Amino acid sequence: MPIPETEKQTLLETFKAFLRIPSISTAPEHKPDILRAAQFVADKLRSAGLQDVHLMEGTGHPMVYGEWLGAPGKPTILFYGHYDVQPAEPLDEWISPAFEPAVRNNNIYARGATDDKGQVLIQIEAVARTMARTGSLPVNVKFLIEGEEEVGGESIEAYVKSKPARLKADAAVVCDSEMFAPELPTLCVGLRGIVYGELHITAASQDLHSGVYGGAAPNPLQAAAEIIASIKGPDGKIRIAGFYNDVQAPSDAEREAWARLPFNEEEYRQKEVGSKILVGEAGLGVLERVWARPTFEVHGIKGGFVGEGAKTVIPAKAVVKISMRLVPKQKPDVASKQLAAAIATVCPAGVIAEWKPFHSAPPCVVDTANPFIEAASLAMEKIFGNKTVFIRSGGSIPVVGLLQNELGLPCILMGFGLPDDNLHAPNEKLHLPNFYRGIEAVELFLEEVCKS
Amino acid sequence: MPIPETEKQTLLETFKAFLRIPSISTAPEHKPDILRAAQFVADKLRSAGLQDVHLMEGTGHPMVYGEWLGAPGKPTILFYGHYDVQPAEPLDEWISPAFEPAVRNNNIYARGATDDKGQVLIQIEAVARTMARTGSLPVNVKFLIEGEEEVGGESIEAYVKSKPARLKADAAVVCDSEMFAPELPTLCVGLRGIVYGELHITAASQDLHSGVYGGAAPNPLQAAAEIIASIKGPDGKIRIAGFYNDVQAPSDAEREAWARLPFNEEEYRQKEVGSKILVGEAGLGVLERVWARPTFEVHGIKGGFVGEGAKTVIPAKAVVKISMRLVPKQKPDVASKQLAAAIATVCPAGVIAEWKPFHSAPPCVVDTANPFIEAASLAMEKIFGNKTVFIRSGGSIPVVGLLQNELGLPCILMGFGLPDDNLHAPNEKLHLPNFYRGIEAVELFLEEVCKS
Numbered sequence: 020m021p022i023p024e025t026e027k028q029t030l031l032e033t034f035k036a037f038l039r040i041p042s043i044s045t046a047p048e049h050k051p052d053i054l055r056a057a058q059f060v061a062d063k064l065r066s067a068g069l070q071d072v073h074l075m076e077g078t079g080h081p082m083v084y085g086e087w088l089g090a091p092g093k094p095t096i097l098f099y100g101h102y103d104v105q106p107a108e109p110l111d112e113w114i115s116p117a118f119e120p121a122v123r124n125n126n127i128y129a130r131g132a133t134d135d136k137g138q139v140l141i142q143i144e145a146v147a148r149t150m151a152r153t154g155s156l157p158v159n160v161k162f163l164i165e166g167e168e169e170v171g172g173e174s175i176e177a178y179v180k181s182k183p184a185r186l187k188a189d190a191a192v193v194c195d196s197e198m199f200a201p202e203l204p205t206l207c208v209g210l211r212g213i214v215y216g217e218l219h220i221t222a223a224s225q226d227l228h229s230g231v232y233g234g235a236a237p238n239p240l241q242a243a244a245e246i247i248a249s250i251k252g253p254d255g256k257i258r259i260a261g262f263y264n265d266v267q268a269p270s271d272a273e274r275e276a277w278a279r280l281p282f283n284e285e286e287y288r289q290k291e292v293g294s295k296i297l298v299g300e301a302g303l304g305v306l307e308r309v310w311a312r313p314t315f316e317v318h319g320i321k322g323g324f325v326g327e328g329a330k331t332v333i334p335a336k337a338v339v340k341i342s343m344r345l346v347p348k349q350k351p352d353v354a355s356k357q358l359a360a361a362i363a364t365v366c367p368a369g370v371i372a373e374w375k376p377f378h379s380a381p382p383c384v385v386d387t388a389n390p391f392i393e394a395a396s397l398a399m400e401k402i403f404g405n406k407t408v409f410i411r412s413g414g415s416i417p418v419v420g421l422l423q424n425e426l427g428l429p430c431i432l433m434g435f436g437l438p439d440d441n442l443h444a445p446n447e448k449l450h451l452p453n454f455y456r457g458i459e460a461v462e463l464f465l466e467e468v469c470k471s
Numbered sequence: 472m473p474i475p476e477t478e479k480q481t482l483l484e485t486f487k488a489f490l491r492i493p494s495i496s497t498a499p500e501h502k503p504d505i506l507r508a509a510q511f512v513a514d515k516l517r518s519a520g521l522q523d524v525h526l527m528e529g530t531g532h533p534m535v536y537g538e539w540l541g542a543p544g545k546p547t548i549l550f551y552g553h554y555d556v557q558p559a560e561p562l563d564e565w566i567s568p569a570f571e572p573a574v575r576n577n578n579i580y581a582r583g584a585t586d587d588k589g590q591v592l593i594q595i596e597a598v599a600r601t602m603a604r605t606g607s608l609p610v611n612v613k614f615l616i617e618g619e620e621e622v623g624g625e626s627i628e629a630y631v632k633s634k635p636a637r638l639k640a641d642a643a644v645v646c647d648s649e650m651f652a653p654e655l656p657t658l659c660v661g662l663r664g665i666v667y668g669e670l671h672i673t674a675a676s677q678d679l680h681s682g683v684y685g686g687a688a689p690n691p692l693q694a695a696a697e698i699i700a701s702i703k704g705p706d707g708k709i710r711i712a713g714f715y716n717d718v719q720a721p722s723d724a725e726r727e728a729w730a731r732l733p734f735n736e737e738e739y740r741q742k743e744v745g746s747k748i749l750v751g752e753a754g755l756g757v758l759e760r761v762w763a764r765p766t767f768e769v770h771g772i773k774g775g776f777v778g779e780g781a782k783t784v785i786p787a788k789a790v791v792k793i794s795m796r797l798v799p800k801q802k803p804d805v806a807s808k809q810l811a812a813a814i815a816t817v818c819p820a821g822v823i824a825e826w827k828p829f830h831s832a833p834p835c836v837v838d839t840a841n842p843f844i845e846a847a848s849l850a851m852e853k854i855f856g857n858k859t860v861f862i863r864s865g866g867s868i869p870v871v872g873l874l875q876n877e878l879g880l881p882c883i884l885m886g887f888g889l890p891d892d893n894l895h896a897p898n899e900k901l902h903l904p905n906f907y908r909g910i911e912a913v914e915l916f917l918e919e920v921c922k923s
Binding site for chain 1: 684685704744747777783785866867
């Protein structure tokens with residue numbers, strides 16, 4: 020049902036209140052904010068009319084659960100999302116502060132706007148509106164909203180792997196991805212996996228003066244550079260033995276569908292990336308490179324001195340933050356071991372290099388031949404007025420692999436973000452019309468699923 | 472004159488008071504501490520009996536000047552030192568806090584203990600004791616103590632280059648170096664030069680999510696690694712075109728003298744460096760590598776995320792802190808331009824790399840055939856009871872090149888630090904017996920110079 024303007028104002032205020040909570044899951048000092056965000060979700064679920072709403076607390080950040088099972092004989096949809104967000108650094112690059120949501124040009128700017136608070140609210144508000152309008156829902160629904168998505172999702176992984184009866188459902192809806200282009204309804208049917216960890220390089224027993232020891236003492240930053248440059252070259256090829264063995268290329272049909280997508284490489288380079296040129300493996304299109312090829316990326320290098328001015332230190336140790344994105348049918352455990360072996364092979368003499376993986380998620384592809392995908396496709400098409408396209412995403416949503424592999428649930432990735440939403444970066448945003456149409460689309464999806 | 476125990480206590484308390492001032496020259500927030508340290512030096516010079524003591528303030532940190540010219544017909548010695556110190560990071564590796572001096576095992580631990588507050592006090596206290604004992608000095612003395620040594624010494628460079636009449640002298644004494652080994656009086660007769668700067672690498676217009684853009688977006692940390700690894704390899708050779716052209720090898724006589732020094736490479740590796748092996752150019756001894764060969768060292772790499780946990784960011788830019796140590800007869804300007812050209816040559820496509828030099832100092836060798844070197848050698852020999860050795864230092868003391876080149880002063884580098892003093896590192900120290908013997912040696916030097 021179309022949302023009237025007055026109601027949009029109310030929805031926006033709720034959205035802002037959610038965004039004001041700095042629920043950064045990787046920062047221990049934000050634990051109280053994590054709890055506030057979980058309570059916020061629980062309160063919203065309760066006021067939407069869900070039952071058995073409660074926090075599931077364990078060793079990590081709590082998951083929020085809620086259900087409505089008043090449609091016997093009808094399918095059960097499990098909604099998934101996460102209330103935790105990425106750190107906001109670098110803070111000085113935000114135009115308005117990360118946790119003071121601001122609306123500019125029909126976009127709302129704040130950390131978590133698109134990833135994933137806005138999309139969590141889309142799901143809850145859709146249920147709330149249907150319930151408010153009809154007093155019930157056309158299908159059964161369950162909500163499982165976690166607070167550790169940005170830090171590896173240990174709690175939800177353990178929980179889902181225990182195969183709890185409570186999570187029994189017919190399909191899962193995950194709203195944590197983006198539309199391929201503005202106005203183009205999109206279902207994401209493939210995700211890259213990930214292995215994230217740290218490379219610890221130890222050179223000396225203490226920091227040393229580069230004047231006194233330079234020329235004889237090993238430098239762990241130099242070693243880090245040599246290792247990184249050995250593992251990936253300027254050609255974009257990852258030189259880890261065996262790394263590409265299990266990579267499954269996309270089908271010809273998929274490649275052809277991607278070629279038909281409205282994609283302007285030059286515009287993508289200029290407006291989204293903002294780089295001189297695009298890089299990566301030669302002979303492959305950009306979409307294939309970011310959706311269907313594995314990566315090796317360095318996210319930060321710690322060690323030595325990076326403050327104002329000059330310090331002539333040879334640091335005793337360095338730590339390199341690294342991720343590898345994986346594609347079907349690579350396995351995280353195998354890739355992590357291959358990387359460890361590659362590091363051992365290329366590590367220069369004089370330092371000790373140790374690979375410490377933090378967390379991982381398998382890649383996955385979703386089988387498109389099911390009624391839930393069809394219902395979602397139809398619902399989005401009706402709201403946005405354009406034919407729904409099927410894409411993949413280069414990101415990793417570990418829970419999708421979990422729900423598919425552990426619970427056998429087909430996952431419907433209805434994403435309402437846009438490619439320029441700056442997720443994980445300064446000035447993250449959500450396009451407000453997509454917030455409202457997302458709610459309408461999920462409402463319609465519930466009706467369509469009921470018919471199928 | 473030997474220092475009695477009661478007087479040692481007084482000297483130690485003065486030393487501690489000096490060390491408690493966190494006069495970190497690179498940190499703008501420590502500007503008041505810089506001023507306090509300068510005032511401390513001025514007060515000490517005044518109470519030692521020097522005249523015309525005053526701070527010379529310009530745009531940077533003040534220099535402190537003082538003189539005593541009551542020995543007409545006798546030589547004039549210019550004493551140089553610096554009251555500023557390096558940052559204390561990483562703070563958590565200090566056994567006792569960096570600015571709370573603590574005595575353990577006859578060593579005093581604090582930032583600046585050996586570099587250079589202890590050695591500045593050695594000079595002032597030697598003059599103070601002579602003056603207190605005899606009511607005058609055997610030679611004329613001038614003091615020039617600066618506060619920017621750790622940040623490039625811009626003020627003193629400009630001042631010395633103006634060739635002020637006030638600095639007219641017959642020789643300069645610089646106490647800012649170390650003894651080759653405990654109990655082994657040492658004169659340093661060669662220093663490496665330095666070029667210090669930052670490599671700025673720009674890849675994209677903003678930070679990007681590695682899931683969404685990994686495989687197409689350039690990563691400035693990857694580019695940094697490729698550039699660093701291209702410029703120096705695991706063989707320790709610096710691959711900058713023309714870089715070694717002007718390098719002057721030490722003479723055979725100097726190499727033979729070095730070979731006679733009490734140097735145990737295995738002990739040096741284990742106790743001083745604490746690394747698995749020593750690295751560097753093959754076929755050259757350790758002393759030649761650290762004294763007479765140029766270096767390329769990375770001191771820190773800024774960009775991306777290095778906090779606790781995981782953040783999957785491809786940073787928009789990265790900054791690499793780099794120094795090159797230079798040896799006779801390399802020229803800082805030439806080396807800096809060669810590095811810029813090398814960076815341009817090896818910079819991978821997709822990023823913009825820009826070399827921004829901060830400051831530099833020329834390398835220098837001191838001519839040993841002069842009466843001041845002889846007086847210093849004799850004075851130290853008498854106090855320490857061992858024959859004085861001539862060494863070089865791998866570090867850079869820019870002022871030595873300045874005083875030699877601009878004012879034509881022979882520089883006497885009487886250093887009282889020890890090789891394990893941890894300068895620029897956590898747990899910096901000075902061996903207290905060297906503090907007291909240093910004062911006695913400088914006293915004796917003044918007498919010996921008078922005779923020559």
